[in-house]
Amino acid sequence: MTGKIQAKAHLTRERVCELLRSLLRIRRFEEKCAELYTTEKIRGFLHLYIGEEAIAAGIIPVLEPQDAVVATYREHGHALARGIAMGPLMAEMFGKQEGCSRGRGGSMHVFDAATRFYGGNAIVGGGLPLAVGLALADRMQGRNNVTACFFGEGAVAEGEFHESMNLAALWRLPVLFVCENNLYAMGTALAISESETDIHRKAESYRMPAAVVDGMDVIAVEAAGRKAIELVRGGAGPAFLECRTYRFRAHSMFDAQLYRSKDEVEAWREKCPIEHLKTWALGAGLLHAEETAQIEGEVAREVAAAVAFAEAGTWEPVGDLARDVHSPGALA
Amino acid sequence: MTGKIQAKAHLTRERVCELLRSLLRIRRFEEKCAELYTTEKIRGFLHLYIGEEAIAAGIIPVLEPQDAVVATYREHGHALARGIAMGPLMAEMFGKQEGCSRGRGGSMHVFDAATRFYGGNAIVGGGLPLAVGLALADRMQGRNNVTACFFGEGAVAEGEFHESMNLAALWRLPVLFVCENNLYAMGTALAISESETDIHRKAESYRMPAAVVDGMDVIAVEAAGRKAIELVRGGAGPAFLECRTYRFRAHSMFDAQLYRSKDEVEAWREKCPIEHLKTWALGAGLLHAEETAQIEGEVAREVAAAVAFAEAGTWEPVGDLARDVHSPGALA
Amino acid sequence: MTTDQGGTVATVTYRDAVRMALQDALRRDPRVFLMGEDVGRYGGCYAVSKGLLDEFGPERIRDTPLSEGGFVGAGIGAALGGMRPIVEVMTVNFSMLCLDQILNTAATLRHMSGGQFSVPLVIRMATGAGRQLAAQHSHSLENWYAHIPGIRVLAPATVEDARGMLWSGLVDPDPVIIFENVMLYNMSGELAEDAGGVAIDRAALRRRGRDLSLITYGGSLWKTLGAARQLAGEGIEADVIDLRSLRPLDDATIMESVARTRRAVIVDESWRSGSLAAEITARIVEQCFWSLDAPVARVCTAEVPIPYPKHLEDAALPQPAAIVAAARAVMGR
Amino acid sequence: MTTDQGGTVATVTYRDAVRMALQDALRRDPRVFLMGEDVGRYGGCYAVSKGLLDEFGPERIRDTPLSEGGFVGAGIGAALGGMRPIVEVMTVNFSMLCLDQILNTAATLRHMSGGQFSVPLVIRMATGAGRQLAAQHSHSLENWYAHIPGIRVLAPATVEDARGMLWSGLVDPDPVIIFENVMLYNMSGELAEDAGGVAIDRAALRRRGRDLSLITYGGSLWKTLGAARQLAGEGIEADVIDLRSLRPLDDATIMESVARTRRAVIVDESWRSGSLAAEITARIVEQCFWSLDAPVARVCTAEVPIPYPKHLEDAALPQPAAIVAAARAVMGR
Ligand SMILES: Cc1ncc(C[n+]2csc(CCOP(=O)(O)OP(=O)(O)O)c2C)c(N)n1
Numbered sequence A, B: 001m002t003g004k005i006q007a008k009a010h011l012t013r014e015r016v017c018e019l020l021r022s023l024l025r026i027r028r029f030e031e032k033c034a035e036l037y038t039t040e041k042i043r044g045f046l047h048l049y050i051g052e053e054a055i056a057a058g059i060i061p062v063l064e065p066q067d068a069v070v071a072t073y074r075e076h077g078h079a080l081a082r083g084i085a086m087g088p089l090m091a092e093m094f095g096k097q098e099g100c101s102r103g104r105g106g107s108m109h110v111f112d113a114a115t116r117f118y119g120g121n122a123i124v125g126g127g128l129p130l131a132v133g134l135a136l137a138d139r140m141q142g143r144n145n146v147t148a149c150f151f152g153e154g155a156v157a158e159g160e161f162h163e164s165m166n167l168a169a170l171w172r173l174p175v176l177f178v179c180e181n182n183l184y185a186m187g188t189a190l191a192i193s194e195s196e197t198d199i200h201r202k203a204e205s206y207r208m209p210a211a212v213v214d215g216m217d218v219i220a221v222e223a224a225g226r227k228a229i230e231l232v233r234g235g236a237g238p239a240f241l242e243c244r245t246y247r248f249r250a251h252s253m254f255d256a257q258l259y260r261s262k263d264e265v266e267a268w269r270e271k272c273p274i275e276h277l278k279t280w281a282l283g284a285g286l287l288h289a290e291e292t293a294q295i296e297g298e299v300a301r302e303v304a305a306a307v308a309f310a311e312a313g314t315w316e317p318v319g320d321l322a323r324d325v326h327s328p329g330a331l332a
Numbered sequence C, D: 001m002t003t004d005q006g007g008t009v010a011t012v013t014y015r016d017a018v019r020m021a022l023q024d025a026l027r028r029d030p031r032v033f034l035m036g037e038d039v040g041r042y043g044g045c046y047a048v049s050k051g052l053l054d055e056f057g058p059e060r061i062r063d064t065p066l067s068e069g070g071f072v073g074a075g076i077g078a079a080l081g082g083m084r085p086i087v088e089v090m091t092v093n094f095s096m097l098c099l100d101q102i103l104n105t106a107a108t109l110r111h112m113s114g115g116q117f118s119v120p121l122v123i124r125m126a127t128g129a130g131r132q133l134a135a136q137h138s139h140s141l142e143n144w145y146a147h148i149p150g151i152r153v154l155a156p157a158t159v160e161d162a163r164g165m166l167w168s169g170l171v172d173p174d175p176v177i178i179f180e181n182v183m184l185y186n187m188s189g190e191l192a193e194d195a196g197g198v199a200i201d202r203a204a205l206r207r208r209g210r211d212l213s214l215i216t217y218g219g220s221l222w223k224t225l226g227a228a229r230q231l232a233g234e235g236i237e238a239d240v241i242d243l244r245s246l247r248p249l250d251d252a253t254i255m256e257s258v259a260r261t262r263r264a265v266i267v268d269e270s271w272r273s274g275s276l277a278a279e280i281t282a283r284i285v286e287q288c289f290w291s292l293d294a295p296v297a298r299v300c301t302a303e304v305p306i307p308y309p310k311h312l313e314d315a316a317l318p319q320p321a322a323i324v325a326a327a328r329a330v331m332g333r
């Protein structure tokens, strides 16, 4: 909570509304996705971020437009927070060519060049080396950018995590590693996957500065994120932020959740980042009930419009199948 | 040096002679190999252990016969310390079918089922997961064995290191990880490959007990090795031992050593583990000059006999080329 | 239901058949254990190992961290140490991360050690596309594995083989890779309740024809049988060969068929260039050239990373229509 | 020496040619940098990059830790970020450790992103056997890479191509893998001092014959040319095709030759099953079946992990005698 107290000074009503809107956009967008999955408008694997919204909503807006973002298959929240419009994002979920990846990627492969959003990676740990390289390119070209790289605590066990952490620290590259520790990798609890369950402590062994923050508290996340981003942009090399969070839903749409108890889920639902922010802000007089209702209404309309956009989208002609395997003209 | 003082109590004249013999067997064997490489009796890659002998000679004799050893392409010393006879080892270097891997492996792939010597792995880091599995098999079958796994500090950057450390610690498996930190991975100095150059500190992030020891001092290595092996055999899970050492020769026989100065090499040669032991033991009255000469003579005869054995060895018939790809009768 | 021999027969899914095989192996041999991501508490990514944790406990149904290289390597070590590990790599897409261990260690240890060590390890992997999982989750890399000396590669296409190949693979003293096509898990078939190991050396003639040989494996078997039925309606009677073992290949069964039919079409869900279909073509040419009445044809996956939308995924993969068309072309129709 | 055009010609080794190519690229384009294990202070495992550190400094001649997945992935990221990285993977044997990044990221990013991103990355790898480096250091896995849509795969066999393909690869906006056969580094050849990029789309007819087509690439080119000379002594005149590009394959050049000679032998240092030679056989059959006077033959590596002793390694690899024998057989002699 220290984060909140420190951060409170900076908090305007406007900012609180923005944060709430950001959280709600993710939540309502994904609730709609879950619904659309059952009606088979969305197919493949669908991984919802519900419960974890405070991380993307807290950190990504602190980035500059020229910064880069690398995420995972659980990336709708990051995409929205980064400014990918909801319509093209929903169209991507449908597989329509109006989608932000022209429909080729689907839920797990959201990309956007305009906002330097580099996916959307469905190989656990696969995005980390990419982030190192993006940061290396920035450094070699004298651009003072930061690359924010999001991944789950399950990815920490992968060799690519280790190699990337070392490279970034060794070369002092401007990467912010954000570990979204939601306590489970599919059905594998943290204690079953890591001998050291205090994930941020792993950063020490690379001599990388690290912090841990309550990932259910968007204000605390924002404060910690801001501090870390400043550090990284200041040239100190990479930094590591562990955000403790929880996914309220199943891992993907195929998951009976045998590995955790309903009680545990309920206990975490009590910490819902949206409710948490609302309660606090209402109490602190930084938010009115009408504003909440108004934002909810606006978000609902935005989601509805996104669905309509996706519905109206078109299927890429089958004749284009071989498109975008190579750059135009590159290969016969 | 505390290791030496502590260990001194246990040291008999006999033990000192054994240690000296063990060091000298490795040294003289490899000097001969270098010579035989120039005459093209030995081909391929040849990685000499000269300078680092105290590690294998200190640790491996502490193991029990039923324990397992996993090493790297720089494994002649480990093979000798483990009890692979010098004749078959030399024959393996020649590629003769009397070799310990029937000539198929060569210098980088020394194996011996009788002493549970599992190679001889030329993929940096590749042996670590194997060691984890050997220890897992021992644990699941209720055998109180230890698997000692040797690797260079260069391997620490590999993903397979990370994954293996975590698995061993998570599952509390009886592995002793021995990092032979000779400061270089080919031409890459430690500071160029690791953001944390205190290698043993990396073990902490897996909650694995770790120690660091002067790898040029066989008595200190033995003491540290004994302690670590007891810990592991006691059921505490894995342990990590960093041995600080130096290779006196080139990485392999193709290496102009542009990456380090002659002065640096000379400074380390001053710490030669053999001279070091001799000087100290002579001073402490635990060794006589005649004994040294006698051991040298015996070792020289053993090396000569090994060369003769290898020379007398035979080439596997070309008709057997497809042998040992599959187990007999397993595949048409 | 009963078999010809009077045994009981039940209808089971391919998923059930794999689970029964696991259960059987775990009960039969205390050295057997299953290890992989989410095989235990989650019940397996494709629900194959559901329930096994309760019966066999967490030591033998061992959930691993996300460390493909680490736990496959640990499987190799455990096999060396006297166990009979079954390692599940969630899908072949992730097996890039453990290919070093498979190629450089599992497949070579016996040879490098001059025959001293063998690696009695079974690795199971899901494979194939068709579930709209897009470019990083839809690979068919069977031919990469079939290229590696020192391992055996199996592709069960029926419930019987799903049930039987695992045990036979465990009996093999060398590493065995078993590919389970993701589209088969929900498929049902009849299985004798006392079904056990099956021979793994021979391809199976799943349908006997006379006009051409359709050669396939894994998930494509059913599409190929569908195409064969359609062709029969046009008066073209096809042999359908299910390869079953991708390494070694059963040349005898292939050549017997092609020598008889004088025409062959190979159906393979891999990308066309460098596919297993190419290897089979080459072998047919080497061994049956003078019997051929037409060029050997291939029906493979288009050379694109698999796209997400259904219509494009369908268009990328081998489909019955394309098989029929290729067969007609080979028949000169 | 001078060229026909009056330029100066020098005798250089293949190693020198690669180094010249690197130097040229680094001088020409500030976005180019070289990264890999021991490329800098050590001078390159095969001494290719010796001296470059002095000229270009440690940022552009970047020694990496042993982390193949990490630094190849970083190369992909750097390419995305506007650089033109040349990543050296010491040898293809170690590339298993970065295959995930190559297959799942480099080769798919453009497609998955609907064409938004391209990955202008060049990866150089040594390949091949012949130096008695045994089972973990002697692979030829070209066909694995040639199987992957979204990348280009090159195999320079001459000093001219060693010099020229790198620049052409860098100009290509997509990922390019360049295989340098370890046995070629010491080979000398003549090179124009102003030699630059070369076309990378076409195979080259390195020798023109009439009786059969010998098709090969990389290190096997020279053995094949040797065999062709020997065959000429027996009155058999062979075309020798150097594929140069392994993905895409230049079908036109192959088919033009085979249609003319009506016979083909493919020489490929890969293990036989699942080799690139199989793919070429399949294509010849698909495109030239009716012109063939004999089955297409393959000369490949025996299906064993490469043994250490010289006589066994030699026996495992394609050798001129085997090429000659295969050619004779195809000629019916
Ligand atoms: C290399 C690899 N192995 C396995 C998988 C299958 N898989 C997808 S998500 C997942 C769990 C990842 O957990 P975590 O990193 O904690 O992220 P979370 O899903 O909790 O956000 C697994 C095992 C994969 N996609 N990639």
Ligand SMILES: Cc1ncc(C[n+]2csc(CCOP(=O)(O)OP(=O)(O)O)c2C)c(N)n1
Pocket (backbone or CB within 6 Å): B074, B122, B123, B124, B125, B151, B152, B153, B154, B155, B156, B180, B182, B184, B185, B186, B251, D037, D066, D090, D094, D097
């Ligand atoms: C995966 C892999 N990458 C690269 C190499 C090439 N290589 C062989 S030894 C070596 C250096 C290893 O250094 P270290 O681990 O410190 O062991 P040392 O040789 O110093 O004993 C390198 C880069 C390899 N064999 N395997």
Ligand SMILES: [Mg+2]
Pocket (backbone or CB within 6 Å): A152, A153, A154, A180, A181, A182, A183, A184, A185, A186
């Ligand atoms: Mg998680």
Ligand SMILES: [Mg+2]
Pocket (backbone or CB within 6 Å): B152, B153, B154, B180, B181, B182, B183, B184, B185, B186
């Ligand atoms: Mg070292």
